[in-house]
Each structure stands twice: as structure tokens, then as C-alpha cells.
Amino acid sequence: MIAENHSLTEKQIQHFETFGFLVRRKVFSADEVAKINDEFDRHRASILADIDPEETRSFTQWPTRIPENPFTASLLGDPRIYVPSEQLVGEDSIPVQSHCNSYGLSSGWHVDTYDRRLCVIKNIMYLQSTTADRGALRVIPGSHRNPLSEDLHSMGLYGFHDDSSPFLKASGMSGKDIPCYIFESEPGDIITFNELTWHAAFGGFKDRRSCSFNFFTNPKTDSETEAMKTIVEHTPANTKGLGTVGLEYHPTWLENADNNPRRARWINWLEEWGFVDAFNN
Amino acid sequence: MITEQQVYFFKTFGFLVLKNVLAPDELNKIQDEFSIGLAKMDESKMGASVRKQYNWTNLGPDSPFTASLLEDERFYGVAQQIYGDDCMGVDSHANQYNGDRSPWHPDIREPGPDQFSGFKFTFYLAPVDGNSGALRVVPGSHRPGFSAEVEKVFLKDNNPGPDDDPGLAVNEVSAHICVSEPGDAVIFDYFVWHSSWGGSKDRRMVSLQYYKNPKTPEEEEGMRQMVTFRKNFNKGFKRVTKLYPDFWLANPNNNVMRAQWIEQLQKWGFIDPVIA
Numbered sequence: 001m002i003a004e005n006h007s008l009t010e011k012q013i014q015h016f017e018t019f020g021f022l023v024r025r026k027v028f029s030a031d032e033v034a035k036i037n038d039e040f041d042r043h044r045a046s047i048l049a050d051i052d053p054e055e056t057r058s059f060t061q062w063p064t065r066i067p068e069n070p071f072t073a074s075l076l077g078d079p080r081i082y083v084p085s086e087q088l089v090g091e092d093s094i095p096v097q098s099h100c101n102s103y104g105l106s107s108g109w110h111v112d113t114y115d116r117r118l119c120v121i122k123n124i125m126y127l128q129s130t131t132a133d134r135g136a137l138r139v140i141p142g143s144h145r146n147p148l149s150e151d152l153h154s155m156g157l158y159g160f161h162d163d164s165s166p167f168l169k170a171s172g173m174s175g176k177d178i179p180c181y182i183f184e185s186e187p188g189d190i191i192t193f194n195e196l197t198w199h200a201a202f203g204g205f206k207d208r209r210s211c212s213f214n215f216f217t218n219p220k221t222d223s224e225t226e227a228m229k230t231i232v233e234h235t236p237a238n239t240k241g242l243g244t245v246g247l248e249y250h251p252t253w254l255e256n257a258d259n260n261p262r263r264a265r266w267i268n269w270l271e272e273w274g275f276v277d278a279f280n281n
Numbered sequence: 282m283i284t285e286q287q288v289y290f291f292k293t294f295g296f297l298v299l300k301n302v303l304a305p306d307e308l309n310k311i312q313d314e315f316s317i318g319l320a321k322m323d324e325s326k327m328g329a330s331v332r333k334q335y336n337w338t339n340l341g342p343d344s345p346f347t348a349s350l351l352e353d354e355r356f357y358g359v360a361q362q363i364y365g366d367d368c369m370g371v372d373s374h375a376n377q378y379n380g381d382r383s384p385w386h387p388d389i390r391e392p393g394p395d396q397f398s399g400f401k402f403t404f405y406l407a408p409v410d411g412n413s414g415a416l417r418v419v420p421g422s423h424r425p426g427f428s429a430e431v432e433k434v435f436l437k438d439n440n441p442g443p444d445d446d447p448g449l450a451v452n453e454v455s456a457h458i459c460v461s462e463p464g465d466a467v468i469f470d471y472f473v474w475h476s477s478w479g480g481s482k483d484r485r486m487v488s489l490q491y492y493k494n495p496k497t498p499e500e501e502e503g504m505r506q507m508v509t510f511r512k513n514f515n516k517g518f519k520r521v522t523k524l525y526p527d528f529w530l531a532n533p534n535n536n537v538m539r540a541q542w543i544e545q546l547q548k549w550g551f552i553d554p555v556i557a
Contacts, residue, residue, distance in 0.1 A: 011435055011446050018430045019455045141419055141455040142430070148421040151293040155286075171286030179294050179420040179457035 006083040016088055020144030020197035023183060024190045027080050028125065032071075033187040037127050039069040040209055044102055047245050058104040062245045064211060065098060065253040072100065073253065076213060077260060081123055084192065085215040089119050092218040094269050096120075097248065099212050106135075106204035108159040108168075108175055111149070112195035117227035119217045120195040127209035130185050134203045137191060138180040144196040152198055162202070176202050218269070228273060235278035248279035283359055291363060291400075295423030295473035296416075296459065302355060303404060303464045307346070312406060314344035315485055318375050333379035339487065340373055340529035348373060348529060351489050352538045356402055359468065360491035364398060370542050371399075371551070372490040372524070378414065379482045382451045384438035385419075387428065388471040389510065394425060396503025398493035399471045404463075406485040411458040414480025416467050420457050423472035431474050452478040494545065508550045525552050 008022070016022040028036075047062060048055055064072045075081055076095050086093055113120060130136040143149050152158075159165025163175050178200070183191045193199065195214070219225040239248070249270065256263050270276050283291075283299070291297040303311070318337050328334040339347040350356060351370040360368045389397070409415040422431050435441060435448025442448045454476070459467045469475060477484075495501040511524075525546070532539045546552050 009446055011442065011448060014434060015449075015455075018434055021455075139455075140421070142421050142427045145427060145430075147424055148293070148427060151421075155289050155293055167286060167289075171284065171290070173286070179296075179418070181455040181457075 006079045008084050008087050012084075013087060016192065016194075019139075019141040019181075021139045021141070021181070021191060021193035022084075022088075023185075024084070024192070026186075026188050027190045028188040030188065033125075033127060035071045036075075036211065037187075037209070039072050040100055040102075040127060043068050043100070044207070051245065057243070059243070060102045060245065061099050061242055063098060063248045063250065064100055064213075065248070066246060066250045067252045069100070072211060075211065077263060080190075081213050082215075082262070085121060085123060085213070088192065089121055089215050089217045092265075093215045094218060094266050095213055096216045096270070096275055097212075097214040099244070101210045101212060103135075103201075103204055103208040103210075104206050106162045106175075106202045107200055108162050108164055109140075109152075109157045109178060109198055109200040110160050111143075111158075111198055114196075115227050115230070116196065117223045118219065118231070121192055121215050122195055123190055123192045123213040123215075125188070125190045125211050126185050127187050127211065129187065130183070130201075130208075132176075132182045132184060132203070135201050135205060135208045136185065136203075137183040138178075138200045138202070139183065139191075139193055140178065140180045140198040143198040144194040149196060149198070157198070174202075175200055232274045232278050235275065239279060249276050283362060288362055291468065291470070294418075294420040294457075296418045296420070296457075296467060296469035296475075298459050298461065299359075299466045299468065300462075301464050302466045305464070308406065308463050310346040311404070311487055312485075314339070314347050315375050315377075315406065315487065317343045319377055322377075330380070332383050333482075335375075335377040335379075337375050338373065338524055338526065339375055340524075341526040342528040344375070347375070347487060352536050352542075356466075356489050357491065357538060359402075360400070363400070364491065364493035367494040367541075369492045369494055369545050370489070370538065371492050371546065372488075374488045374490075376486045376488065378477075378480060378484040378486070381479055382438065383475075383477040384451060385431075385436055385454060385474055385476040386439070387423070387474050389507075391510070392503035392506040394423060394470075394472045396499050397471075397507055398500075399507075400468055400491060401471070402489040403467045403469070404487045405461045405465070405467075406463055406487065407481075408462050409477075409480065409484070410460045411452070412479040414477045414484045415461055416459040416469070417451070417454070417456040417476045417478065418459060418469060419454065419474040422474040423470040428472060428474065451476045504549050511551065 012022055043062060044060065047060060052060065064075065066073060076098055082095070112122065124137065140152070143152060156166035157178065159168065168175060185191070217224065219228045254267055254276070256267060283297070287297055319335065322335045322337070328336065351373050357370050360370070403416065419431055422428050434454070437447050437450050440448065461467055495504045530543060530552070532543065
């Protein structure tokens with residue numbers, strides 16, 4: 001249950017810390033999801049017309065903070081997104097990345113980061129119904145922690161593309177045979193997970209859609225600071241590798257015409273740490 | 282025998298599902314022997330928890346075929362792959378559940394996994410899924426760190442939180458559901474957190490249990506603690522036969538594995554003190 005101020009209960013926080021993820025149902029209404037899907041339709045069509053008319057890409061991603069998607073762009077400033085995120089990674093945490101994602105394939109078992117020095121979480125809302133056999137996100141509970149995470153690496157489970165992992169190939173198992181929680185979802189549901197948590201999705205289909213919002217811990221320790229510097233350093237190459245279309249921080253978002261204080265704090269932080277340069281230039 | 286990858290799977294996740302390990306004619310024999318054992322039960326023997334569980338040994342004269350499974354290479358061979366050739370076959374039970382859930386728990390907390398290793402094969406005698414009593418497990422929760430985290434989770438049935446937010450129901454905990462057909466086996470580490478949800482009033486399960494033979498002073502101490510643990514645990518069941526019936530101890534076919542296990546069980550003190 002979500003309290004009126006959208007804050008998480010102690011039970012929800014405990015679940016996230018123990019299992020490395022948290023599910024919230026019906027966070028956004030059907031009308032809101034319809035608006036997001038309308039914006040998604042239009043911008044995806046525009047991108048495909050410009051760069052991929054034959055639709056050969058298996059993954060197309062663009063930032064949410066763009067004027068073409070005004071409602072989707074507003075979600076970062078919606079307390080249903082930032083309040084729980086701030087509870088989980090700190091009141092001074094920052095949404096470094098936020099994307100619309102159109103997938104064409106399944107995703108094999110993987111983690112989003114190996115770096116344990118800094119906590120990063122991802123909020124994902126799928127824009128179509130998902131089931132175990134049709135694109136639902138799967139997460140291995142507790143796999144954000146060691147020794148389970150290291151065991152999964154050691155056994156050779158990692159394989160980003162479907163059943164490509166060495167363990168699955170050697171065992172004859174499929175990715176679906178790996179024990180996990182399956183986030184079967186309706187549009188409007190949100191899963192939030194630690195980026196160290198192992199996850200996958202099978203039964204992918206053309207234009208499987210999600211919106212994602214990543215919040216980073218504001219570094220306090222030397223170790224966290226070093227980790228953040230490393231992330232900034234690798235950002236241009238990672239962004240190029242993912243083929244993200246458009247600027248992560250659009251000038252109109254950086255302009256902050258309404259003088260929103262939270263956004264102002266985020267922009268100052270992103271500029272100070274060099275993320276604006278790293279992503280946009 | 283299981284593959285190297287299956288051994289790794291078991292050690293990583295604390296459980297493993299094996300498909301079609303028992304043939305239909307074997308299942309029929311187990312069912313028949315189960316019914317004989319069940320007929321000897323009355324309500325005074327039923328456990329009082331929400332599981333509403335009858336539990337009795339398969340090592341008695343009423344269930345010779347089920348007893349023989351403990352020393353069937355298909356099963357002790359798997360235990361040997363996991364714990365070494367000198368692992369011990371220690372027990373076989375029949376269980377009938379009449380409740381609609383088994384709350385989350387590991388089978389053992391003390392001695393800890395650094396001192397003791399053991400697992401059980403479970404055979405469900407009817408098809409089970411997520412809403413009909415299939416075993417649910419938290420993968421990897423046999424490891425001490427993760428187990429300690431799970432221990433903190435508020436659970437409505439057996440670890441409730443505040444009245445206004447008492448915690449998760451059995452089926453709300455993030456878990457893997459071990460869907461099983463008759464003939465399949467689910468093996469799980471004693472330390473892995475498990476539960477079940479739903480199910481009929483006559484849910485039947487047979488188990489085979491194996492221990493690692495202690496190699497270090499710490500493991501020897503763990504085994505001594507297990508003797509005490511089992512002695513206390515069995516006080517909770519109103520058994521109608523000895524845990525190790527004379528029938529099984531007589532070993533009339535001079536089974537080599539059974540002879541070795543009886544010797545080990547006597548050495549550690551499991552047989553003498555554990556009398557119903």
C-alpha cells in the first residue's frame with residue numbers, strides 16, 4: 001500500500017533491502033499510462049523515420065527529459081517516483097538517467113553494475129501487460145548481495161542475450177529455469193531494483209516498452225566519490241554503446257523555467273559532477 | 282546422478298528440481314505404503330500447527346519399498362556427489378498435510394551451515410503448483426548472511442510485525458515455486474527458507490534425508506548438536522513407532538550402505554536416544 005504522501009512503509013523498505021527489489025502496483029492510472037504511450041508512439045515513430053526506417057535495431061532508447069514528451073518528462077518530478085527513490089538511496093539522491101526503452105528481444109541474466117561502492121536503483125514501469133512468457137522482468141531475490149551474486153558470476157550465468165550464458169549452454173537449461181521472482185505486471189505498476197540485482201526478461205516481443213528512472217546515491221565517502229568519478233568517466237562510451245538517441249539532459253529541462261527547487265538541486269549536482277558534459281557533449 | 286551444473290545449481294540456490302526420477306509403478310507402491318501408514322494415524326497424532334501435519338517414519342515394516350529408496354543409488358548417489366562418498370542416509374519420512382499453508386522457515390537454524398550440512402529429497406505424490414501446496418523457496422537463502430536478512434522480514438503467520446502492518450502472507454514473499462508432478466523430486470538444503478501455500482486436506486509427501494559426514498572438529502561438534510536437535514524435535518511428534526525401527530536396524534538383506542549408515546548413526550548417538 002502507498003501512503004498518501006507516496007512514501008514507502010517500513011515493510012516495503014525492508015523488502016527492498018532484503019531482496020534487492022520492490023514492487024508497487026497501480027502507481028499510475030490507465031489514463032496516465034495512455035498519455036505516456038501516446039508520447040512513446042509519436043517519438044518512437046519519429047526516431048525510426050530518422051535513423052532506422054527498416055526497424056533493424058533490437059533496442060531503441062531515448063531520454064525522458066525532452067520537450068517532445070512533456071508528460072513523460074514530468075514523471076521525474078512526480079512524488080510517486082522521487083519520494084520512494086529518495087527513501088531508498090537518500091534524500092539528496094539524484095536521477096542521473098531516465099529513459100524510454102523499446103526492446104525487440106529478450107534479455108538474458110545480467111546485472112546493471114558490478115560496482116558495489118555506490119548504490120544505484122532503477123525504477124521501471126512497463127507500458128504493456130507482461131507475463132512470464134511475454135517479457136516480464138525476472139529478478140533473483142537477494143542477488144544484490146554476496147555470496148549469491150559472486151556465485152552467480154562464478155557459475156557463468158551472465159549472458160545478456162537470451163540463453164547465451166556459459167552456464168545455460170553447458171547445462172542445457174534455459175534462462176527460464178533459473179529460480180526467480182517474476183514481475184508479471186500491468187501498465188502503471190512499478191518495480192524498483194538495486195542495479196546489483198540479477199535480472200532478465202524472456203519472451204520478448206517487438207517494441208516491448210518501458211520507462212526507467214535511475215537514482216544515484218550522493219557520494220559521501222571516499223570510496224563512493226571514487227566510484228562516481230569512474231561512472232562519469234565511462235559515461236560517454238556507455239552512452240555511445242547503448243545508442244541512446246538524443247541528449248540525456250535537454251536544454252529545456254536544464255533551463256528549469258518553473259524554478260523547481262528539486263530540479264535546480266539536481267541540475268547543479270549533475271553539472272558539478274560533470275554528468276551534463278559527459279552525457280550531452 | 283546429476284550433472285556438474287546441477288551440483289552447482291544446488292550449491293548456489295540451495296535446492297534443485299529433478300524431473301521423472303520415480304516410475305509410475307514405484308509411485309503406486311509408495312502410495313500403497315503411504316496409505317497403510319496413514320491408516321494407523323488418528324487425530325491425537327496430528328501436529329497442532331497450521332500445517333495440520335501427520336509425520337511418520339518410512340523405515341518400518343509397513344513400507345519396505347519406500348524404506349529401500351534411501352539406499353537406492355539414484356538418491357544416495359546424488360548425496361555422494363554433493364557431500365562425498367561417505368555421506369550418511371539418515372531418515373525417510375511420510376508426511377500428510379491438512380492445512381492450507383506451511384509458514385516460511387528453514388528446517389534447521391542451529392547448528393549453522395558452517396558446522397553441519399544436510400538435505401532432503403521430497404516427493405509430492407500429487408501434482409502441486411503455487412496455489413496447491415508446491416514447495417516455495419527463497420533461492421540462495423541457505424547462506425548465513427541472506428538467511429539472517431530473511432529472518433528479519435515480518436511474516437503474518439510466524440513473525441508478525443506491528444498490528445497495522447503485520448507483514449507478508451506466505452504467498453507474498455518473493456520466492457521460486459517448485460511446481461512438481463508425481464515422480465519428480467525436489468531436493469533442498471536444510472537451511473534454505475521454504476514454505477507452501479494452498480493445497481488439499483490430504484497433501485502427501487515422502488522425504489529422504491542425507492547428512493554430510495563430519496570432517497573437521499567444527500563439523501563434529503555440529504553433528505553432536507544435531508543429535509540433541511533431533512531428540513528435541515521429535516518430542517513434537519506423537520510417533521507410533523521408533524524413529525529407527527528394529528525392522529530397519531536388522532538390515533535383513535545386509536545392504537552395505539545401510540550397514541555403514543547404522544554404524545555411523547550409532548557412533549554419533551542418533552539411534553539410542555531418539556526413541557519415541
